[in-house]
Amino acid sequence: xxxxxxxxxxxxxxxxxxxxxxxxxxxxxxxxxxxxxxxxxxxxxxxxxxxxxxxxxxxxxxxxxxxxxxxxxxxxxxxxxxxxxxxxxxxxxxxxxxxxxxxxxxxxxxxxxxxxxxxxxxxxxxxxxxxxxxxxxxxxxxxxxxxxxxxxxxxxxxxxxxxxxxxxxxxxxxxxxxxxxxxxxxxxxxxxxxxxxxxxxxxxxxxxxxxxxxxxxxxxxxxxxxxxxxxxxxxxxxxxxxxxxxxxxxxxxxxxxxxxxxxxxxxxxxxxxxxxxxxxxxxxxxxxxxxxxxxxxxxxxxxxxxxxxxxxxxxxxxxxxxxxxxxxxxxxxxxxxxxxxxxxxxxxxxxxxxxxxxxxxxxxxxxxxxxxxxxxxxxxxxxx
Amino acid sequence: xxxxxxxxxxxxxxxxxxxxxxxxxxxxxxxxxxxxxxxxxxxxxxxxxxxxxxxxxxxxxxxxxxxxxxxxxxxxxxxxxxxxxxxxxxxxxxxxxxxxxxxxxxxxxxxxxxxxxxxxxxx
Numbered sequence: 009x010x011x012x013x014x015x016x017x018x019x020x021x022x023x024x025x026x027x028x029x030x031x032x033x034x035x036x037x038x039x040x041x042x043x044x045x046x047x048x049x050x051x052x053x054x055x056x057x058x059x060x061x062x063x064x065x066x067x068x069x070x071x072x073x074x075x076x077x078x079x080x081x082x083x084x085x086x087x088x089x090x091x092x093x094x095x096x097x098x099x100x101x102x103x104x105x106x107x108x109x110x111x112x113x114x115x116x117x118x119x120x121x122x123x124x125x126x127x128x129x130x131x132x133x134x135x136x137x138x139x140x141x142x143x144x145x146x147x148x149x150x151x152x153x154x155x156x157x158x159x160x161x162x163x164x165x166x167x168x169x170x171x172x173x174x175x176x177x178x179x180x181x182x183x184x185x186x187x188x189x190x191x192x193x194x195x196x197x198x199x200x201x202x203x204x205x206x207x208x209x210x211x212x213x214x215x216x217x218x219x220x221x222x223x224x225x226x227x228x229x230x231x232x233x234x235x236x237x238x239x240x241x242x243x244x245x246x247x248x249x250x251x252x253x254x255x256x257x258x259x260x261x262x263x264x265x266x267x268x269x270x271x272x273x274x275x276x277x278x279x280x281x282x283x284x285x286x287x288x289x290x291x292x293x294x295x296x297x298x299x300x301x302x303x304x305x306x307x308x309x310x311x312x313x314x315x316x317x318x319x320x321x322x323x324x325x326x327x328x329x330x331x332x333x334x335x336x337x338x339x340x341x342x343x344x345x346x347x348x349x350x351x352x353x354x355x356x357x358x359x360x361x362x363x364x365x366x367x368x369x370x371x372x373x374x375x376x377x378x379x380x381x382x383x384x385x386x387x388x389x390x391x392x
Numbered sequence: 393x394x395x396x397x398x399x400x401x402x403x404x405x406x407x408x409x410x411x412x413x414x415x416x417x418x419x420x421x422x423x424x425x426x427x428x429x430x431x432x433x434x435x436x437x438x439x440x441x442x443x444x445x446x447x448x449x450x451x452x453x454x455x456x457x458x459x460x461x462x463x464x465x466x467x468x469x470x471x472x473x474x475x476x477x478x479x480x481x482x483x484x485x486x487x488x489x490x491x492x493x494x495x496x497x498x499x500x501x502x503x504x505x506x507x508x509x510x511x512x513x514x515x
Contacts, residue, residue, distance in 0.1 A: 026425070041483070042454055043429040249428060249455050315432040315479075317452060342454050343431045372450075372457070 014059040015152050015224035016231055023245055031124035033060035035248055042249035046345040049213050049254055052242025053158030055234055056251060062126020063151040063221065064119040064133055068142030071117050073288075078136035079107060080273065080296070082286040086111040091193045091210055095273055095281050096129060097292025102269035103276075105129050106261065108210060110195050115142075118206065118221070120153075122263045136291060152227035156234060157217030157254075159388070160241040162187060165218055168237035170201040192216075200230050212251065214258025215388050253342050256351060259309060259384030265320060265339040266307055266353055272300045275355070276307045277383070305336050305355040309385060310367065310378040312350035317343045318369040318378060324356055325368045328375040335360055338369060344385060351385045352378065393421045394510055396487055401509035402463045407487060408503055415464045415500075418491040419451060419482065422513045427453040430479040435460070435471040435493055442468060444501060449492065451482065466497035 012033045014020075020027070020036045028037035036057060038045060048054050066074060072084030081094035088111050096104040105125035110118040121129040130146035137144050156164055165171065165187060172180040173187075174197035183198075187207065190196055195208035205222040222230055235245065252262070261267050266276055272295070273282050282296045312318060318341040325332040341352030352369070360367050365380040399407040405423035409416040424430065432452035442448045442462035449460030471493050475482055482490040504512065 037455075038428060041429050043431075046454075253454055315452075316434075317432070319457070343452070345454065 012060070014057055015227045016057045016059065019228055019231055020057065020245070025245075025247065028248060030060055030248060031122070033123055035060055036245070038247040038249045039245050042247060042253070043345050045244055045246035045250035046253050048242060048244045049158045049215055049246055049250060050346055051159070053156055053160045053164055053217070053238055054213070054246030054250065055231065055238065055243055056155040056157065056246055057227075057231070058153040058155055058219070059151075059224070059227065060123035061153050062121035062123060062129060062146070062148040063153070064121060064126070064130045065145045065147050066117045066119065066133065066137065066142050067145070068115055068140070070140035071115055071142040072111075074133075074137035074140035074142045075109060075117060075119075076286055076288060077140070077290050078133055079109065080282040080290065080292065081109070082283045083109050083111070083117060088113055089194055089196060091195055091208060093281060095278065096132060097273070097282070097290075097296065098269055099292060099295065100269070101272045101292045101295030101298075103263070103267040103271070103273060104132060104269065106263055106267055110206070110208060112195065112197065112206060125263065150224065152222050152224045153219060154222065154227060154231055154234070155211055155217060155219045156238070156243070157211045157213040157246075158215050158243070160238070160243065161215070161217040164234060164238040164241050164243055167241070168233045170233060171207075172199040174198055174204070187218075200226070200233075205230070212258075212260055213254040214260070214384065214386055215254075252340075253345055256340050256342055256353065257344055257346055257384065257386035259353070261307070261353070262340060271355070272296065272304070275300050275304050303358060306358050306361050307339070308354060308356055308361055309381040309383040310338070310341075310352040310354050310369070311347075311381040311385065312352070312369070312376055312378045314350065314376070315343055316371055316376065317341050317350045318352040318354075318371060318376065323370045324354055325370060325375060326360070328368050328377070332368065335367060346386050350378075351381075353383070356380070395420060395506040395513075397506045399487065400503035400505065402461070402503060403512060404461045404463075405513075406461065406463050408463050410500065413496055414469060415466075415495045415497050416491050417460075417463055417493050417495060418486055419458070419460070420509070420513075421486050423458065424483045424486045424490075427451060427458050428455050429453055430482040433475045433479045433482065433492070435476060436468050438468050438471055440468050442466060442495060451479075460492060462495065463503065464495050464497040464501060465499065466495045468493055469496050470494040
């Protein structure tokens with residue numbers, strides 16, 4: 009597959025970005041120090057280009073019912089302007105992808121999928137929706153996504169001149185009121201300098217923030233306006249390296265690490281995302297209702313001492329003894345920039361799931377004790 | 393950044409400064425940039441013997457783990473405790489205060505000069 013280049017590639021290169029291949033996309037990994045980018049998001053704000061994410065739109069009288077069948081949650085119950093985290097399951101109850109679904113109108117939904125899964129999700133949605141009165145459009149190539157994340161995000165969006173709310177005042181003087189009142193996991197249609205975009209209060213960093221879905225040929229103007237407006241607030245462009253440590257601290261699962269077709273959502277602590285009580289059938293319902301096998305490994309948080317990180321793939325043992333039994337494996341891990349100690353997520357035998365349990369991680373030949381810890385590792389202070 | 397002329401290099405992205413029979417070893421600017429923010433450095437004990445090409449330490453960044461290979465055979469005569477205590481100096485000053493170990497060597501292997509190393513990292 010040829011490299012896919014985000015619409016902002018030149019802007020990133022000019023800002024000194026190092027690029028990484030992510031699901032065939034050349035995306036910014038970091039611009040300078042990923043630790044500085046991480047801290048900026050925790051203390052001020054960071055600006056992310058997430059144009060590699062998949063955007064699939066369902067439109068039609070039965071779009072909600074189609075989604076109820078296609079994904080694990082009850083999307084038809086969402087009010088317009090609301091969003092929900094949900095899962096696409098396979099028949100065996102395994103995870104095809106995790107998704108954010110935004111109801112952007114009475115008969116219109118936006119499904120945001122991981123870049124690596126965008127095509128599969130679009131194809132599955134088409135297939136699963138075929139019996140319903142709805143149409144499915146894969147708009148991934150026609151939508152850019154810019155996220156402003158951090159405690160100063162609202163101030164920064166308001167400082168960037170040119171936002172307006174759809175159906176609101178053309179001069180935008182109602183923007184502070186509307187966006188200030190926009191709750192988490194809600195979205196509103198708007199404009200930036202006369203061009204349409206979707207303003208959503210969502211994110212993947214554990215901070216307050218906005219995700220802005222716009223046209224690719226509009227992304228540069230929006231990005232540059234936010235960089236300029238955000239600089240006095242401490243906003244910096246941030247790459248995927250910082251995004252990964254931010255979401256790990258926030259205890260958010262990542263497809264391909266914590267989520268896969270091989271494991272049921274219940275084992276990842278995501279039983280609440282699977283609505284067994286909603287009317288009708290949905291793909292993966294029977295397997296979800298049957299539940300995970302006895303003794304299935306479960307996802308836990310781990311916290312260690314020192315500075316040496318347990319990383320994805322490292323094995324877990326019941327003790328430091330050489331003949332100790334293997335009890336699981338790390339799915340994500342890093343030295344937490346905020347906490348200054350190693351943190352990880354791992355699947356372990358359920359006997360070790362209780363917070364306070366000690367497990368041993370084999371870090372390249374040396375066993376390091378880690379303590380099972382409730383997720384998330386980090387929660388922002390909520391002001392509202 | 394072009395590799396400093398007065399140093400020798402390895403294909404494992406380490407630099408070597410030869411002074412008498414002691415080699416000072418660090419990682420190159422290219423290496424630190426590729427690793428990202430260095431958050432953990434583990435170095436061999438002073439007095440330990442190191443074999444040519446052996447893994448003698450680790451340089452961890454937030455995203456990955458780099459190994460420190462011994463570019464010469466000999467005895468470790470000094471390890472940079474500042475790099476262990478404040479790993480960010482490996483990023484900020486890889487050719488200076490971010491050096492890692494000093495090894496008294498018996499025999500000098502073939503090393504790359506700056507031009508050869510630059511060629512290696514720019515192709």
